[in-house]
Amino acid sequence: MKVVVALAGEMEATDLLRERVRDADLIVAADNGASRLVAIGLKPDRIIGDFDSIDPALLAELQMAGADAVAHPDPQNKTDGQVAMELALEVGAREIVLLGTHGGLRADHTLANLLFAVTPLYAVNGHGEAVRVTVIDGWTEAVGLGVGPEWDAPERRSVQFTGTAGDYVSLVPISAAVEGIETAGLRWSLREARLTLGQAEGVSNELAEEAGGFTIGSGIALATHQFSSQASEQARR
Numbered sequence: 001m002k003v004v005v006a007l008a009g010e011m012e013a014t015d016l017l018r019e020r021v022r023d024a025d026l027i028v029a030a031d032n033g034a035s036r037l038v039a040i041g042l043k044p045d046r047i048i049g050d051f052d053s054i055d056p057a058l059l060a061e062l063q064m065a066g067a068d069a070v071a072h073p074d075p076q077n078k079t080d081g082q083v084a085m086e087l088a089l090e091v092g093a094r095e096i097v098l099l100g101t102h103g104g105l106r107a108d109h110t111l112a113n114l115l116f117a118v119t120p121l122y123a124v125n126g127h128g129e130a131v132r133v134t135v136i137d138g139w140t141e142a143v144g145l146g147v148g149p150e151w152d153a154p155e156r157r158s159v160q161f162t163g164t165a166g167d168y169v170s171l172v173p174i175s176a177a178v179e180g181i182e183t184a185g186l187r188w189s190l191r192e193a194r195l196t197l198g199q200a201e202g203v204s205n206e207l208a209e210e211a212g213g214f215t216i217g218s219g220i221a222l223a224t225h226q227f228s229s230q231a232s233e234q235a236r237r
Contacts, residue, residue, distance in 0.1 A: 001025045003093035005084045006033035006044065007100035007113055008053060012138045013040035016227060020097050020136050028087055030080035034062060036100050046070055048087055049080035085116055089125045096122070098135045117144035118174045118220050123156060130155050139227040145171075146220040158215035160184070161225035163207055168226045171195065171202035171214050180217015185209055195221075 004020075004027040011017070021027070021042065029037055031049030035058060043062065048070040051059060063069055072083055088096050098116060103109025116122055117133040123146065125131050132155055135142040143159045161169055169186060171178070173195045181193040187206040195202050202221075214223050 001092045002095045002097065003028060003088040003091065004097045004099060005081075005088050006030065006037050006042075007081045007084070007098070008032040008036060009100035009102040009109070009113065011036045011040050011100050014139055016139055016141065017099065017136050020134070020141070021099075024097065026088075026091060026093075028084050030084035030100075033080075033084070033100050034058065034067075038062075043067065046087065048072065048084050050075045079112070081113055081116065085122050089122060089131065092125050092127055092129075093131055094125065094129055096131060096133045098133060099137075101135055102137060114142070114222070115174075117142060118146060118222055119144075120146065120148070120150035123150065132156065140224060142222055142224040144220075145214070145216050145223055147216055147218045148220070157217075158213065159223045160211055160213035161207065161223075162211045163225060163227050165207050165209050167207045167228050168224075169205050169207060169212065169214075170224045171205075171216075172222045172224070173197050173199060173202070173219065174222055175220040178216050178219030178221045180215075182215045182217075183212065184215075185212025190214075192217075 002024050004024045006029045008031060027044045029044035029047045031051060032053040034044050034047045034054055037044055044067050046068045050072040101113035117135050122133055123131055133144050145159060146156050177194060177196045179194045181190045183190045185208055187208045
């Protein structure tokens with residue numbers, strides 16, 4: 001099951017975003033994430049939050065159109081984004097596409113939102129199945145990788161990106177160390193490599209052909225891919 005979770009950050013209606021949400025089984029909006037979706041021509045199936053940031057008229061309109069509004073179960077201890085992610089797991093998501101992670105002037109929101117992709121809390125759904133979380137922001141996609149007792153599954157060990165030769169791809173350590181790193185199809189190869197938190201050697205690698213990516217042996221990391229040619233073309237329009 002594929003679930004889109006829309007947070008309240010900025011969204012750009014790129015072809016990448018539209019492709020990633022096209023075959024979603026469910027679209028969940030975290031409070032004002034619903035407004036962001038509407039602004040790019042999409043509508044949520046469910047809206048969850050304390051509804052303190054969404055326009056009440058828009059909320060009513062979306063409900064009239066068939067969207068379910070779910071009250072935030074624990075506003076004192078959890079953000080709207082957290083409960084939206086939890087809802088996705090409860091319904092059995094095997095893949096979560098996360099939109100609207102950029103918190104604008106709120107750097108704390110941006111950091112917290114990106115970490116949804118790499119925390120074991122969202123690595124297994126309500127049926128005990130592994131979940132892959134992909135962040136889409138403009139022409140960039142980011143995938144959380146992790147190996148460890150809390151989320152050890154083949155689908156979380158590796159990622160292969162498909163694009164154009166020259167696209168930037170990066171591997172950013174989130175845990176203290178990421179070990180056993182292997183690359184395939186990238187301009188600069190790594191074999192049994194080790195990166196530590198804050199080390200930038202995994203940043204700005206490139207696709208050597210149309211596909212390539214990373215596999216890790218241990219640790220937690222965020223792998224990113226920027227569709228460079230498409231982003232440049234759109235910027236020129």
